[in-house]
Amino acid sequence: MLIKTRTDIPASEITPEPVYRARRDFMRGAMSAAALGLGAIAAPPLFAAPAHVARGEGRGPDWLRAQIAAADENTRALGETLTPFEHVTSYNNFYEFGQGKTDPADKADALTTDPWSVEIAGEVAKPGVYPLEDVLKGMDLEERVYRLRCVEAWSMVIPWIGFPLAALLQRVEPTSKAKYVAFETLVRPAEMPAQRSRFSTIDWPYREGLRLDEAMHPLTLMAVGLYGKTLPNQNGAPLRLVVPWKYGFKSIKSIVKIVLTEREPKTTWNMMQPREYGFYANVNPEVDHPRWSQASERRLPSGLFRPNIIPTRLFNGYAEEVAHLYKGMDLTRYY
Amino acid sequence: MVTLVSIPVLWRRWLVFLVGVVPLLWITYRTVTHQLGADPAQTIVLFLGEWALYFLFASLAVTPIRRLVRWRHVHFRWLQTHRRMLGLFCLFYVLLHITAYLVFILGLDFARFGQQLVERPYILVTMPAVVLLIALGVTSTQGMMRRLGKRWLTLHKSIYLVALLAWVHVFMQVRSSYVDAVLYGVIILLLLAPRVIWWWRKH
Numbered sequence: 001m002l003i004k005t006r007t008d009i010p011a012s013e014i015t016p017e018p019v020y021r022a023r024r025d026f027m028r029g030a031m032s033a034a035a036l037g038l039g040a041i042a043a044p045p046l047f048a049a050p051a052h053v054a055r056g057e058g059r060g061p062d063w064l065r066a067q068i069a070a071a072d073e074n075t076r077a078l079g080e081t082l083t084p085f086e087h088v089t090s091y092n093n094f095y096e097f098g099q100g101k102t103d104p105a106d107k108a109d110a111l112t113t114d115p116w117s118v119e120i121a122g123e124v125a126k127p128g129v130y131p132l133e134d135v136l137k138g139m140d141l142e143e144r145v146y147r148l149r150c151v152e153a154w155s156m157v158i159p160w161i162g163f164p165l166a167a168l169l170q171r172v173e174p175t176s177k178a179k180y181v182a183f184e185t186l187v188r189p190a191e192m193p194a195q196r197s198r199f200s201t202i203d204w205p206y207r208e209g210l211r212l213d214e215a216m217h218p219l220t221l222m223a224v225g226l227y228g229k230t231l232p233n234q235n236g237a238p239l240r241l242v243v244p245w246k247y248g249f250k251s252i253k254s255i256v257k258i259v260l261t262e263r264e265p266k267t268t269w270n271m272m273q274p275r276e277y278g279f280y281a282n283v284n285p286e287v288d289h290p291r292w293s294q295a296s297e298r299r300l301p302s303g304l305f306r307p308n309i310i311p312t313r314l315f316n317g318y319a320e321e322v323a324h325l326y327k328g329m330d331l332t333r334y335y
Numbered sequence: 336m337v338t339l340v341s342i343p344v345l346w347r348r349w350l351v352f353l354v355g356v357v358p359l360l361w362i363t364y365r366t367v368t369h370q371l372g373a374d375p376a377q378t379i380v381l382f383l384g385e386w387a388l389y390f391l392f393a394s395l396a397v398t399p400i401r402r403l404v405r406w407r408h409v410h411f412r413w414l415q416t417h418r419r420m421l422g423l424f425c426l427f428y429v430l431l432h433i434t435a436y437l438v439f440i441l442g443l444d445f446a447r448f449g450q451q452l453v454e455r456p457y458i459l460v461t462m463p464a465v466v467l468l469i470a471l472g473v474t475s476t477q478g479m480m481r482r483l484g485k486r487w488l489t490l491h492k493s494i495y496l497v498a499l500l501a502w503v504h505v506f507m508q509v510r511s512s513y514v515d516a517v518l519y520g521v522i523i524l525l526l527l528a529p530r531v532i533w534w535w536r537k538h
């Protein structure tokens with residue numbers, strides 16, 4: 001499918017959050033009306049809702065789409081303009097598919113995400129290989145709007161659908177030795193072209209990790225959808241992490257393995273460039289990356305002649321909720 | 336047989352000029368028709384940087400092709416005439432690359448621009464290259480050639496340094512893949528190797 005993307009979107013076309021929600025409510029109403037066979041007499045649409053606003057769409061198994069359609073309404077509004085769906089799903093860093101920003105959208109279609117299972121291992125009472133269906137069984141999904149701040153100094157605002165990672169970890173019962181959580185992305189060179197490249201700097205699988213208290217923090221989300229749909233492959237289908245106060249590379253995609261460990265796990269970017277990428281990778285305007293100043297960010301979509309430059313906030317604006325996790329820590333040392 | 340040589344030189348100049356402006360027209364067209372996706376600024380900066388490099392390669396390729404490639408009656412001596420314009424297009428795209436970065440990424444914030452120039456090692460390494468390219472551009476006229484005499488050639492040999500610094504600039508930006516850095520590195524090696532050999536034979 002050819003998705004034509006537009007850049008300088010007129011203000012009138014960017015969906016403010018309340019409008020997106022209103023449209024969604026409308027669509028839900030319309031869908032249930034249609035289900036009752038009343039479609040014909042349902043009120044005519046006030047405006048054409050973009051296709052992606054209908055809930056529970058996208059690829060993936062029926063049960064997942066149904067569960068996403070039933071997710072709780074936006075439980076965390078931000079009051080900031082959402083980055084349009086087209087941009088969220090066409091501008092990605094997902095290095096398994098290439099280093100270009102459009103490589104994931106161009107190449108991730110081939111990825112098989114159903115069936116999917118997640119191995120949970122290490123310091124837990126109930127290790128095992130869990131089919132995705134079991135991971136999600138009985139999980140209450142909710143929609144949350146989060147900022148996403150990339151280490152490359154751009155940012156987006158995205159309505160995710162998912163569940164707190166804490167809910168999953170509690171189920172598998174971490175032992176008293178568990179101090180960290182390590183994650184791994186799928187390795188499947190047949191479907192992930194960059195994993196076949198000889199020039200890759202990354203030692204696959206892509207790895208990420210959190211301290212256990214970070215992992216248990218209520219803001220830490222396991223996402224299965226965005227904009228009311230199942231996750232598009234390029235965004236990390238079918239299951240990804242979202243840690244909104246850290247740089248985007250911490251929010252690992254297409255997760256197949258979760259290991260609870262006693263020691264700080266190895267993480268991909270830190271393994272490659274320890275001076276540039278720390279284990280913590282908390283958003284911090286005071287600590288620059290050698291390549292990018294982190295003092296400000298370009299919030300996408302950004303106009304060309306008047307780029308949408310905004311100051312970056314400590315912990316990406318989530319300081320009130322997460323600063324206590326790092327009390328007494330030297331954030332310039334533990335970057 | 337009609338070859339490029341049999342085309343009048345003025346026409347050939349226009350042809351090279353056309354090739355030089357096509358990338359700019361292309362990216363402009365893609366921009367105004369909103370085809371550059373979520374972050375046109377980054378796409379444009381990258382695109383212009385890459386074309387600066389391609390024209391650098393093209394101007395460095397003229398001499399080796401002229402001296403080494405001959406096939407029956409076909410020769411490439413005529414390329415020499417167009418080397419200056421290729422070099423000037425390299426300068427042109429470098430300046431556009433920098434301007435795009437300043438305007439589209441930094442929002443014309445000159446203080447931040449100055450800061451970035453010195454604080455980002457991958458940008459700092461290109462400073463001598465930018466200064467040299469401007470110097471080469473300014474001294475690229477016939478008049479300057481005459482006035483500088485022997486020194487002209489010495490000055491213009493610094494294009495080799497420009498190529499190496501441009502490569503360092505790209506290499507320092509390697510993230511998940513060495514493909515670009517390796518590819519450009521091989522091209523630069525192939526372009527500089529004949530010069531080393533010629534120099535060796537002469538001494």
Ligand code: HEM
Pocket residue numbers: 377380381384385386387388429432433436452458461462464465468497501504505508509515
């Ligand atoms: C001889 C001069 C230069 C040449 C030939 C050049 C060429 C390039 C090339 C080929 C790239 C793409 C690298 C890649 O493939 O990853 C690039 C990226 C970049 N260059 Fe330059 N450049 C030059 C000077 C500069 C200067 C002076 C600046 C800043 C003032 C600059 C800023 C950038 C930036 C910000 C990027 C990264 C774009 C991105 O990926 O977001 N460059 N340059």
